Amino acid sequence: MEKTSVKTSPRVQKKLIQARQSINWIKAxxxxxxxxxxxxxxxxxxxxxxxxNKQLSSAAFKACDKGEYYDGVIxxxxxxxxxxxxxxxxxxxxxxxxxxxxxxxLGQSYDEILSEQYAKYQQLNAARAExxxxxxxxxxxxxxxxxxxxxxxxxxxxxxKQAEYDEYEAKLTAxxxxxxxxxxxxxxxxxxxxxxxxxxxxxxxxxGLKLEEDVLLSVRDLKMYFGGLKAVDGxxxxxxxxxxxxxxxxxxxxxxxxxxxxxxxxxATGGDMYFENKYGEVVDMRSFKVHDVILQGxxxxxxxxxxxxxxxxxxxxxxxxxxxxxxxxxxxxxGLPSLKKEEKLLRAKAMKILKFMxxxxxxxxxAMGLPYGILKKVEIARALMCDAKLIIMDEPAAGLxxxxxxxxxxTIRRIRDxxxxxxxxxxxxxxxVMNVCDTVCAISFGRMLAIGTTDEIKKxxxxxxxxxxxxxxxxxxxxEEAEGNE
Amino acid sequence: MxxxxxxxxxxxxxxxxxxxxLTLALRKTVSNPxxxxxxxGVIMCVIGYIAKQNTxxxxxxxxxxxxxxxAYSIASVGFCLLMGYSGLASLGTGGFIGIGxxxxxxxxxxxxxxxxxxxxxxxxxxxxxxxxxxxxSLRIEGIYxxxxxxxxxxxxxxxxxxxxxxxxxxxxxxxxxxxxxxxVTIYYVMVALIIVMIVTTNLINSPxxxxxxxxxxxxxxxxxxxxxxxxxxLLAFVLCTVYxxxxxxxxxxxxxxxxxxxxxxxxxxxTSLNILAAVIIGGYKxxxxxxxxxxxxxxxxxxxxxQVNFLADNPIIITFFSGILVIVVVMFxxxxxxxxxxxxxxxxxxxxxxxxxxxxxxxxx
Numbered sequence: 040m041e042k043t044s045v046k047t048s049p050r051v052q053k054k055l056i057q058a059r060q061s062i063n064w065i066k067a068x069x070x071x072x073x074x075x076x077x078x079x080x081x082x083x084x085x086x087x088x089x090x091x092n093k094q095l096s097s098a099a100f101k102a103c104d105k106g107e108y109y110d111g112v113i114x115x116x117x118x119x120x121x122x123x124x125x126x127x128x129x130x131x132x133x134x135x136x137x138x139x140x141x142x143x144x145l146g147q148s149y150d151e152i153l154s155e156q157y158a159k160y161q162q163l164n165a166a167r168a169e170x171x172x173x174x175x176x177x178x179x180x181x182x183x184x185x186x187x188x189x190x191x192x193x194x195x196x197x198x199x200k201q202a203e204y205d206e207y208e209a210k211l212t213a214x215x216x217x218x219x220x221x222x223x224x225x226x227x228x229x230x231x232x233x234x235x236x237x238x239x240x241x242x243x244x245x246x247g248l249k250l251e252e253d254v255l256l257s258v259r260d261l262k263m264y265f266g267g268l269k270a271v272d273g274x275x276x277x278x279x280x281x282x283x284x285x286x287x288x289x290x291x292x293x294x295x296x297x298x299x300x301x302x303x304x305x306x307a308t309g310g311d312m313y314f315e316n317k318y319g320e321v322v323d324m325r326s327f328k329v330h331d332v333i334l335q336g337x338x339x340x341x342x343x344x345x346x347x348x349x350x351x352x353x354x355x356x357x358x359x360x361x362x363x364x365x366x367x368x369x370x371x372x373x374g375l376p377s378l379k380k381e382e383k384l385l386r387a388k389a390m391k392i393l394k395f396m397x398x399x400x401x402x403x404x405x406a407m408g409l410p411y412g413i414l415k416k417v418e419i420a421r422a423l424m425c426d427a428k429l430i431i432m433d434e435p436a437a438g439l440x441x442x443x444x445x446x447x448x449x450t451i452r453r454i455r456d457x458x459x460x461x462x463x464x465x466x467x468x469x470x471x472v473m474n475v476c477d478t479v480c481a482i483s484f485g486r487m488l489a490i491g492t493t494d495e496i497k498k499x500x501x502x503x504x505x506x507x508x509x510x511x512x513x514x515x516x517x518x519e520e521a522e523g524n525e
Numbered sequence: 526m527x528x529x530x531x532x533x534x535x536x537x538x539x540x541x542x543x544x545x546x547l548t549l550a551l552r553k554t555v556s557n558p559x560x561x562x563x564x565x566g567v568i569m570c571v572i573g574y575i576a577k578q579n580t581x582x583x584x585x586x587x588x589x590x591x592x593x594x595x596a597y598s599i600a601s602v603g604f605c606l607l608m609g610y611s612g613l614a615s616l617g618t619g620g621f622i623g624i625g626x627x628x629x630x631x632x633x634x635x636x637x638x639x640x641x642x643x644x645x646x647x648x649x650x651x652x653x654x655x656x657x658x659x660x661x662s663l664r665i666e667g668i669y670x671x672x673x674x675x676x677x678x679x680x681x682x683x684x685x686x687x688x689x690x691x692x693x694x695x696x697x698x699x700x701x702x703x704x705x706x707x708x709v710t711i712y713y714v715m716v717a718l719i720i721v722m723i724v725t726t727n728l729i730n731s732p733x734x735x736x737x738x739x740x741x742x743x744x745x746x747x748x749x750x751x752x753x754x755x756x757x758x759l760l761a762f763v764l765c766t767v768y769x770x771x772x773x774x775x776x777x778x779x780x781x782x783x784x785x786x787x788x789x790x791x792x793x794x795x796t797s798l799n800i801l802a803a804v805i806i807g808g809y810k811x812x813x814x815x816x817x818x819x820x821x822x823x824x825x826x827x828x829x830x831x832q833v834n835f836l837a838d839n840p841i842i843i844t845f846f847s848g849i850l851v852i853v854v855v856m857f858x859x860x861x862x863x864x865x866x867x868x869x870x871x872x873x874x875x876x877x878x879x880x881x882x883x884x885x886x887x888x889x890x
Contacts, residue, residue: 302749333751345746347738349810354735361736362751368760371731372724378731425751 055240056334058233059318060363063426065230067384072223076215087207091200095193102193105182113174120167127160241320248321250313255280255461256301256429261310263296263485270296272485273310278429278478280315283455283462285476287469287496289505293485294465295342298431301463302339303329317428334362336428340421342437344414348407352398352417355406356389357382359424389424395457396420396450412443419450423458430454432464436471444468448475473497481505562722566715569595573711590827592711592779595718596772597796597823601803601815602718602725603768608801609810610734611761612741613663617674619796620681621766624651625773626692626783626791627685634694641700644774651770655763663758670762675794682792685785693782710779717775721768722812728764729812737761799823802851808861817862822847 100108250257256278263271270293278284286294300307301324312324317336327335338359346355363385364371366378393399396416401409406417415435422430435451436444448471455462466472472479472493479496481488483505489496496502554560569591576588600618607613628647632638662673697704699713728734736757739747744754776791777783783791790796799822807818826843830836836843858865 304745304748328753329748330751330753333749339749341743341746341749345743347735347742350735350738357732358735358739358747358752359750361732361739364732368728368733371733372728374727374731421750 051240051243055237055244057365058237058240060365062230062233062237063363064365064381064384065226065233067388068380069223069226069230071384071387072219072226076219080211080215083211084208088204091204095196095200098193098196100185102188102190104188105185106178109178109181113171113178116174117167117171120163120170124160124163124167127156127163241318244320248313248323250315250321251277253279255315256463257311257313258297258301259311259313261297261300261312262308263293263300263305264308270485271300271307274482274485274487276480276487276490278461278463281455281459281461282477283451283464283475285472285479286463286465286482287467287472287479288482288488291484292482292505294482295433296485297482298339298433298463298465302337302431303327303332314429317426333359333425333427336426337431338422338425338427338429339431340415340418340433340435342433344411344418346406346414346417346421349405351403351405352409353386353389353393353402355417356392356421356424357385359421360385363425389420392420392423395423395453411438412440415439415443415447416450419454423454423460427460429461429463432462432466434466435464436466436468444471447471451475558726559723562719562726566719569715570709570712573709573715577707577709584828584832586831587828588709588711589779590831591824592714593776593827594820594824595711595714595816596775596779597800597803598816598819599714599718599721599772599775600769601800601807601819602721602812603765603772604800604804605807605809605812605815606725606728606737606768607761607765608804609808610729610737610741611758613758613761614671614801615674615762615765616671616794616797616801617658617678617681617766618769618800619792619794620674620678621651621654621769622773622776622796623681623685623783623785623792624654624766625770625775626777627688627773628770629774629777630689630692630694633697634692640698644771647770647774648767651766652763655766656759658766659759659762660755663755663762675797678792678794678797682785685792690786691782691784694777695781699778704778704781706781713778714775717771718816721771722816725812733757733760802847804861806847806850806854806861808863810860811863814861814863821850 254277258277259275261271261274262269274293274297286297288294296305299305301312303324307325313321314324314335314337315321322335324332324335347358364378364381366375366381371378390399390402393402396419398413398416398420401413401417406414409417415438419430419432419435422432432451436447439447451462451464452475454460464472464476476493478490479493480490481496481499481502488501488505489499491499572583573588573591576583576585576591579585600622604615604618607615625647628650629643632643632646633640658673658677662670695705702708704710736747736752737760739750739752740754740757748754773791785792787793800819803818803822804815805818806814806821807816808814826840830843854861858868860867
């Protein structure tokens with residue numbers, strides 16, 4: 040690979056990021072336009088419908104069958120009794136020793152109480168029947184007073200109103216259609232402006248770096264020394280686009296250190312890391328700060344779930360989008376409408392992702408107190424929020440039981456297929472690694488042992504030795520033994 | 526026909542739906558926290574007004590007592606943001622309050638310039654000091670910020686003593702009203718407090734608030750999510766100092782004079798500690814809690830307890846009481862009064878459910 044370092048000013052880079060974020064926002068807004076205008080139209084139509092219905096009410100009353108109408112009235116008036124009856128029935132069914140009404144008297148036996156309860160229930164039934172009788176008596180008078188059903192006026196009116204309604208609907212459809220296309224036009228013009236700006240800026244920032252075809256992340260001769268300890272010592276590997284890449288090794292092999300170097304938690308002692316970011320440019324990862332890595336399209340999950348306990352699950356997902364808001368801090372402090380608009384769009388996206396993960400019913404729950412398996416899923420969902428190209432998972436199966444691990448295996452595959460992301464994972468659970476990974480890289484003491492498909496790794500002698508120690512029994516099954524080892 | 530009329534009796538359903546909609550809108554308005562702040566502010570202003578009329582319905586001294594309490598509350602709200610949301614602590618509140626009082630004194634008392642300028646200058650100086658101190662101390666985690674601000678506060682106090690020990694302004698104009706001893710100053714304090722509360726609530730519920738919480742929970746996760754630690758820590762710290770300076774301005778509006786060399790005065794360590802205690806008692810994650818905690822630390826003494834002769838003669842008992850309160854809260858209710866109220870609400874709901882179950886048996890549905 041050619042190594043050419045082009046220094047671009049941070050200001051240009053910042054501008055570029057802002058322009059790209061603007062493009063994202065405009066695209067999201069364009070997508071949400073039809074829904075928005077449809078909602079507006081429906082709301083207006085509903086209001087209009089209510090208005091028409093109110094105008095129709097007297098005619099509708101004349102048109103309906105009076106006896107039927109009064110039956111409805113009786114039903115609603117008897118509701119009070121029905122609730123009481125339900126409660127009494129519930130108490131009887133459970134046979135609670137306490138009375139429904141009043142307190143327990145001393146020396147009362149259980150049977151007595153029950154029979155008393157039953158008497159109360161009967162009383163209630165009788166009272167209800169009596170009240171119903173009274174109302175039914177009134178029904179005849181009511182019907183007589185208001186006369187028989189007369190639908191002529193209603194029929195004449197309804198056709199007129201329906202026509203009015205249809206006309207209004209057509210008018211609204213036309214008006215909102217025009218408004219929408221106008222808005223869409225405006226937005227797409229804005230989008231074009233930003234796109235040309237992005238092109239100009241990216242021409243400036245392009246570093247002339249190139250990766251081999253299909254390679255997403257290339258780690259070259261990575262070194263990380265802590266004082267005298269060589270945690271990672273000259274490690275090189277390539278992660279291809281769209282593959283699930285597993286990094287394995289015994290405890291203390293330096294797997295997590297490699298992760299932390301890629302995500303810039305550690306500043307590597309030596310070596311290079313090149314990554315094709317989500318805009319298709321090849322960047323040198325070592326030129327970014329740790330909190331800027333996410334903007335390039337790398338997100339990660341943690342070994343121990345690192346969620347915010349005191350806010351809801353969907354809010355936790357929004358944390359990953361902190362850098363995407365265009366509203367500044369002052370705008371946020373004033374609660375500007377632009378912030379609300381952005382929040383709405385991002386919330387919709389978060390709900391979509393939660394639905395994909397199958398945990399949308401937990402969206403409004405606080406992260407505190409949710410089961411560990413759910414929290415793990417929430418963390419993966421959070422990593423998906425920022426349109427990442429590479430997701431780094433640090434021991435995703437840690438602390439999960441067998442069925443949850445099997446579920447996770449499917450989930451990881453689905454994420455790769457549907458979001459088109461590449462996944463790089465460190466894992467101790469060999470069944471997960473062997474099931475899900477396309478390529479596995481085994482390391483030991485910071486050095487590469489072997490890289491290849493799962494089958495190749497299983498048969499590799501160096502890997503077997505690293506996990507089991509040098510052993511005379513060469514027929515040992517590395518997979519099973521390795522599992523036992525963990 | 527079916528398109529227009531969906532329900533059997535025509536009008537009934539439509540009216541019900543409209544009612545439900547109205548109820549929802551009403552409920553949304555009623556549950557809006559900003560409205561609560563406004564109502565709270567109006568009530569306090571009315572109390573202050575009645576007290577100043579000196580008719581005996583509400584004691585005369587309540588107005589100044591409440592105004593002073595709520596001036597301190599502004600600093601508490603900032604401290605709540607700093608401690609509850611970004612997980613930092615500062616003991617420099619007293620010194621930062623001094624920035625506000627001295628800006629007020631020099632701009633209005635000495636230079637005779639308008640009040641708005643005093644507020645702007647106080648905020649600007651406080652922000653500058655906050656940024657400088659923050660940049661030095663926030664790179665290091667843990668207790669260093671506390672030590673640094675503690676020292677800074679004392680340095681600031683010594684500077685105040687050296688510059689002008691006893692500052693006082695007798696008559697001054699705040700916007701259109703000339704403030705004298707007879708003016709009802711609680712209006713200005715409440716306006717400032719409500720603005721601060723609204724801004725803080727908005728921030729807490731915005732991406733910034735979530736970023737701060739993320740940072741407090743786990744720095745590594747926050748960084749991986751693109752949150753720059755220094756930026757948000759600095760923001761919280763600067764807001765805290767700015768609020769403290771604003772609190773100083775409002776303090777000066779209501780009291781009109783401060784003595785810097787007083788070892789138990791406004792700029793001393795005791796103020797910082799009292800505000801820390803107030804936020805702990807009230808609940809360090811709740812804006813209402815911060816205001817209520819300040820009322821317990823400052824307001825109770827100047828209003829309600831002052832009416833009891835025994836307590837008025839022995840104010841030390843109140844100090845004991847607040848100390849014990851802090852211990853009790855830390856031991857049993859780490860979330861403060863705010864948590865207590867939430868737990869109480871849950872308890873009442875549980876109790877009601879239990880009573881219903883006792884009467885009618887368990888719910889079948």
